[in-house]
Amino acid sequence: MRNILLVSHGSMAEGVKASLEMIVGVQEHVHTLSLRPDGDNLQFEAELTEKMKALNGSTLIIADLLGGTPCNTALRHYLEDEEVTIIAGMSLPLVMEATLNPQATSEALIDLARGGIVDVKNKMIATEAEETKAAEEDLDQYKEFKGKANIVNVRIDERLIHGQVAGIWSTSLNTQRIIVINDEAAMDSLQKSSLRMAAPTSMRLSVLTIAAAAKNIQSGKYGKQRIFLLFKNPTDVLRYLEAGGELAAINVGNMSHKEGAREITKSIKVMKEEEAVFEAIAAKDVKVTAQLVPNDPVVDFMEKLRK
Known part of the structure; x- marks a missing residue:
């Protein structure tokens, strides 16, 4: 190092x-x-x-x-x-x-x-106006893209938007929109504003509840945009799938240590109940991998989890 x-x-x-x-x-x-x-x-x-x-x-x-x-x-x-x-x-x-x-x-x-240098108050005012406008959109106008979401990556990272996501993953994948999918963040105006300020200025950002994300993405709302889905934990991923969302694969990036957690990789520590959630996700034919940054090798997460 x-x-x-x-x-x-x-x-x-x-x-x-x-x-x-x-x-x-x-x-x-x-x-x-x-x-x-x-x-x-x-x-x-x-x-x-x-x-x-x-x-x-x-x-x-x-x-x-x-x-x-x-x-x-x-x-x-x-x-x-x-x-x-x-x-x-x-x-x-x-x-x-x-x-x-x-x-x-x-x-x-x-x-x-x-x-990282931002006029925080002005940024919050601007993003609140954008959210109000987006909430009023009619999803029927996107029907030609229904079921054709251009998802370039799906990641579990409990830190949500931070340097690895904003500065490395999103850039390397030519991401056009990051979608944070988490009920708590979506219903907390301060969290949403903080996430918007952490996102690259060149990319669009949506912070959505699980239900809204499944509905919007499956409806084709984002057209041909290259979108990056970001979840805080595996439970949210499973709930997204159960709400009608479709995923082919997910990348587990960061899950920090908690009392009683088992280390799967250096950056991923999993509780016993979370292991069952990952098994449920994999049972839905979703490929689960682990990769901290793009230059790291892709690891079969479920294989390591089952050892």
Whole structure:
């Protein structure tokens, strides 16, 4: 796994790491180095050199400020080192994605960071207006597409829209619309607004109840759009199928640890009752796979589940 070194003026690097680990747990491959208020460029240079000698393999350096001493020092020493990547403009979303998705390129990480800057109030007002308009549509106008939904991926990910979905999966599949299918999210205006802000600006987003999703998708409402269906858990998938939705395959991405859960893959922990749900899904001739990011090999999830 690639090393990540956060470098900053003052305690920003330590603070970002602390916030990161509060959310995703201890990350031993994430390191920090600070230019202290009582220090100088020589002190920082010596400490950076010592720190980098201790790290083996490729390293991503994330600096707080373009043109600042931490960034400039790293650039001066590792500009021609092919094992070292340097990004300026540290933020928690950027560091989180770099930590959870070691395959992400520097370009993908930068795009994600840019997309995270939003005027929250104006965005909420705009998305509420879009939802009102969409709710008033007549589904009969889409009858020529009935039963022909162009579904490019179906994923279970309890985090719903986050970096892997927004920055990697959706982009690699040329997705035009993400549809989040979850009753709780669809009935919570704050959750819906948060999801809309997390989605790529180039893609449309729908946050629907299970019943509404099955109805809309089967009716052909989205025409020829390349749609990505996103579920929070396997129970919602089974309920979608029982409501008349049709799926050929699903990809299990992230299900975090819960008390009593069994680890199926590093990113998937399943409760006993969830195992029965997956069996019910598979019994409906739905292929169930596990794949964290597109570059990972596709794993037969049911085979691993039954071991």
